[in-house]
Amino acid sequence: MHKYVPQIKMDYSHFKTDVSKRRRSAATRELTKIAYAAPHNVISLAEGMPNEETFPFVEMRVKLNDGSSFVLEGEELGAALQYIPSQGYPLLLQAMREFQRKAHSPPLWESRDIVVVSGGQDGLSKALEAIIGPGDPVLVQDPFYPGAGVVIAPHLVELIPVVQDDFGIDPIGLRETLRSRRYSGKKMPKIMYINATGANPTGTVLSLERRKEIYRIACEYNFLILDDDPYHFMYFTEEAPKSFLSLDTEGRVIRLDSFSKVLSSGLRLGFITAAAPLVASIELHMQSSHLHAPTLSQVIAYKLLKIWGYEKMMEHFRRIRLFYKQRRDLIAGLAKKHLHGLAEFSLPSAGFFLWIKVWGIKDTWKMVMQRGVTHGVLMAPGAAFMADPSQPCNAIRASFAKASYEEMDLALERLAILIREELVLGDSITDSEI
């Protein structure tokens, strides 16, 4: 009996840049892969691995907050200090494949793969660089994470901003934008950059209906969706969001996960889950850049996943949700208190950020970047997140992830003073300009 396994039918060569198409595998890296998979009796004089015997560490012991612990020593420590295949530490890859399958039940799972990257930003830059070439248009939610903007900047790309409201990108606006583009014969975008959950900087969560509709539009207009979703498990809504990956019946979603917000940002670990040919392109890019994400970080993450298993991991995420939800409520309360009559904001549904829109001030840039710095309150000016940063923007992004209650209180108090001063200053400036 032949089991029918549905396959992805897309042709990805349409999406890849010339640079990406020219990438070839490095023989040395391919051998690392073979050597890793080879039985113990082969003699390898091939790969240029240093001998771990010469490394100055003999043991690493990791203790977790829940009292459990693990030790890296002998062969396992050796592996943690050694080169590995670019795609990732095989045991971690396996664990992550299982994890993704449980967490998202992605359709067409057999045609997908995972690559471990050195943080979400690394994944973002490698995914975008595989797809966007000079002059290509890219759809971005507006405002959007500047980390995506800086990747695109050197490539002379055209940004097509898609407006958002309190529930994220509006599919109606998106469809309209695409329709008029097509109508006027402009080059059509190959990819859309989006944060589906806890959009940076606005904190919105895209509703399921909208996700479905946006996915339909992607199919209709043939573009890929790069879902940079580091806050996927950090939602404050009743229901867990359903990822684009879990809706992806055609293989057009590139999903980006990051351990930065949930395990550790310093380990520099992220994951790309996508159609196997796209994952292969990214792996090739890694072969010629940093080779692979740090092995030690990968082994630590693997041990943790193994000790915890899926359920405990989910429990950890639940705790994190509670932790940040409390903080969100704190900052919202403080903002209400201090910014009353000065600004408005929506309650963020996920993530780390409060997006404050200041009344009566056209642009917050100078206020934040100059006077804010001297007043001892550092927040991010809204224009930094806009597709067109040269336009004035009255918003400010404040992070509630790390500061203490007292610090938040002080920061918002200082912000209120800053705004009041700015209003006076602004008046006098306009006066003098007239």
Add this chain to the structure above:
Amino acid sequence: MEKITRRYMASCKNMDYSRFTTKSSQRRKPNLIREMTKARINRPDSVFLAGGLPNTETFPFANITVTYKDGQRYSLAGQNLDTALQYGASQGYPPLLQKMREFQIKWHNPPRNDWDLALTTGSQDACCKAFDLLLEEGDPVMVQRPTYAGIIGALNPLGVEVVRIDDDADGIIPEGIETILENRRRDGLVLPKVLYVNPTGANPTGTVLSEDRRKRIYELAQRYDFLILEDDAYFFLHFLEKPPTSFFSLDTDGRVIRFDSFSKIISAGLRVGVITAPQLLLQKIVLHIENSTLHTSSLSQVLLYKLFESWKQEQFEEHFQYIQQFYKKKRDIMLAAVEKHFTGLAEWNVPNGGMFVWIKILGVEDVFDLVMKKLIPNGVFALPGNAFNFDISVSDQHLRLCYSYATPDEIDKGLSIIAKLIREETNKKEKSDCV
């Protein structure tokens, strides 16, 4: 005093780097949010709500304890653990940066003082970023041949013109560079702006560039105005009486970008390398780091720093000597086996650094099929020379044999199998030649 004057004098001559950098690299922008992290350092009492730093309280780690080979033990906890688990500066963990600057001065005594360094996710990441910074599509670039496969992988997609510089037992040949450049000049071709070289223990040949050639090549760089990318991953892995003179230590003009790697001497899995370059170029590399990996693993950097802190000065020297002796012994075992099994079948030079012997198989025009169809099915892995050519389909007679890992028995057994398979191959050929 004299040193200070010399430094000052040297710094007076300034290169114009704009000629060397690509248009796309000039369009690179800083990520404002990360820039604000710097503003915070200037005003420590300010309240920082600008960045997206997660709260380390939510991270599941309580402590990480590391035991070193010398028996010392270090436990990362509290503030240090937070640093190891948290985002850090793109250029690198400041205490480790400072330590590395001191090391570079001690090891290389560079003539200028307008250089700086950054920590990267392995040295290859830095090489690849340097290519991105310096090479436009179509630009010529001089590359040591044969070439480390990772560099081929990084250069090929850029669509550059690779100008191969041949080497012999003493490394790349300065006269080769001169002839090529003179010919290009005569023919009205653009001169390359960049030379890529492994001066110590070249991958794959194991050659160490002779002292005299280093000086000659630096003079050529001055004469023809090119930059030298000194990818020196095996700098501490040489088998000479005294350490070779780096290009960095000859760099009176500010035209050397140096790449160091901890992969071969401390750990490859930590993924930490160092790029040392003129400040103006380095800033652009740091921007690229900020746009891609953000920074090198904080855990790796903190672990390295703590290790260095625990070591007394002699311990560094001891560690390097130990590494050199370790690999020298391995090399000698490999060389003895090569002599035993390959005499009459192959030619080779004695490698003075690195982890490889590069042997030329006589009587086999292209080793590729030999490796893929004979060696591997017989359980012996070796790299065919083709892997180090930009065009993998070009025939190559070389094998790269790595001696870092295999035991003496494995080496002996492996080489005897290879020799047997070569004999079969050449016998077959002789027979077919007779027909």
